Amino acid sequence: MxxxxxxxxxxxxxxxxxxxxxxxxxxxxxxxxxxxxxxxxxxxxxxxxxxxxxxxxxxxxxxxxxxxxxxxxxxxxxxLVRTGVAVKTGAPVPCLETPGAFKDALLAARAIYFADPAKTRAGTHLMQVFQRLGLMPELAPKLRFFNNGSAALQALSEAQEAEAQGVLVCTHMTEILATPGLQCAGVLPKSFELATxxxxxxxxxxxxxxxxxxxxxxxxxxxxxxxxxxxxxx
Incomplete structure (x- = not known):
C-alpha cells in the first residue's frame, strides 16, 4: 500500500x-x-x-x-496550541508569570531564538510583542531567526552547554514538548499570548x-x- x-x-x-x-x-x-x-x-x-x-x-x-x-x-x-518559552535542560528557568517577569526574562537573555517573522505568524506575533513592550532597541542584537519553531528548538537542543547559556526559544508548546534536551519555562503571559x-x-x-x-x-x-x-x- x-x-x-x-x-x-x-x-x-x-x-x-x-x-x-x-x-x-x-x-x-x-x-x-x-x-x-x-x-x-x-x-x-x-x-x-x-x-x-x-x-x-x-x-x-x-x-x-x-x-x-x-x-x-x-x-x-x-x-488549542499556546506559545511558550524553552531553555536547555539544566539551565536556569526564568519566571514568566507576569508581563513584568516576562520582560525581565527577555532583557536577561543572551539570545532569543524564534521563527522568522517574515515567514510565520508566530514570528510576526513575537515581534509585535517585543515592540509593545518597547524593548526592540535592547532585543534587536539578541534575536535569531529560523525557518520555523522546530528548527529554533533543534538548534538549542544541539548546542553545547556554554553556547546554550542564556538562550530562550519562543515557539508553540507542542514543538517544545516534542523536542528532547529542552525544558519548558511556561507559556507567554495572558496579555501577550498567541493561542491557535x-x-x-x-x-x-x-x-x-x-x-x-x-x-x-x-x-x-x-x-x-x-x-x-x-x-x-x-
Missing part, C-alpha cells in the same frame, strides 16, 4: 510521531509527513505537492474549504480519502485526549 501524504504545521509533529505505528498497524500504510510553517505548507499544497491530510490553523483550513482545496465535511479540530486552534482535513485531491479519514479520526478521537494534551494541545 502507498504512503499517506501529510502536510502539517510543526505543531502536530509530536502527535503524528505518536500515531505512526498504530496507523500502520490499522491500515497497512505508512505516513509520509512534511512539517513547517503553516503558510509554507499551504503554499506546497497550492503548488501541487501530493497531500492527503492537511493540518493547519483553523483559519487557513477554512480559507482552503472556500477555495475548494479541502473537503469541508472532513475538518476536525485537534485543539489547529485543524486536520482531507484535501480535495487526496488519492486515499478513506485512509486519510482514518488518520484524522485517530488524531481527533475522544480517547486520544490525553495524548493530545501530553503533546501540548488543549
Amino acid at each position: 502507498g504512503a499517506l501524504h501529510v502536510l502539517s504545521g510543526g505543531a502536530a509533529r509530536g502527535l503524528i510521531a505518536r500515531l505512526r505505528e498504530d496507523f500502520h498497524q490499522h491500515t497497512g500504510r505508512t505516513i509520509e509527513a512534511r512539517f513547517g510553517a503553516v503558510g509554507l505548507m499551504r503554499d506546497r499544497l497550492l503548488a501541487g505537492e501530493a497531500c492527503d491530510v492537511l493540518i493547519l490553523t483553523q483559519a487557513l483550513i477554512e480559507e482552503l474549504v472556500v477555495a475548494g482545496r479541502v473537503l469541508p465535511d472532513s475538518a476536525r479540530a485537534l485543539g 486552534i489547529y485543524t486536520a482535513a482531507i484535501t480535495a485531491r487526496s488519492e486515499q480519502p478513506q485512509a486519510a479519514r482514518a488518520l484524522i479520526e485517530m488524531l481527533a478521537a475522544p480517547e486520544a485526549v490525553a495524548d493530545r494534551r501530553a503533546d501540548g494541545f488543549e
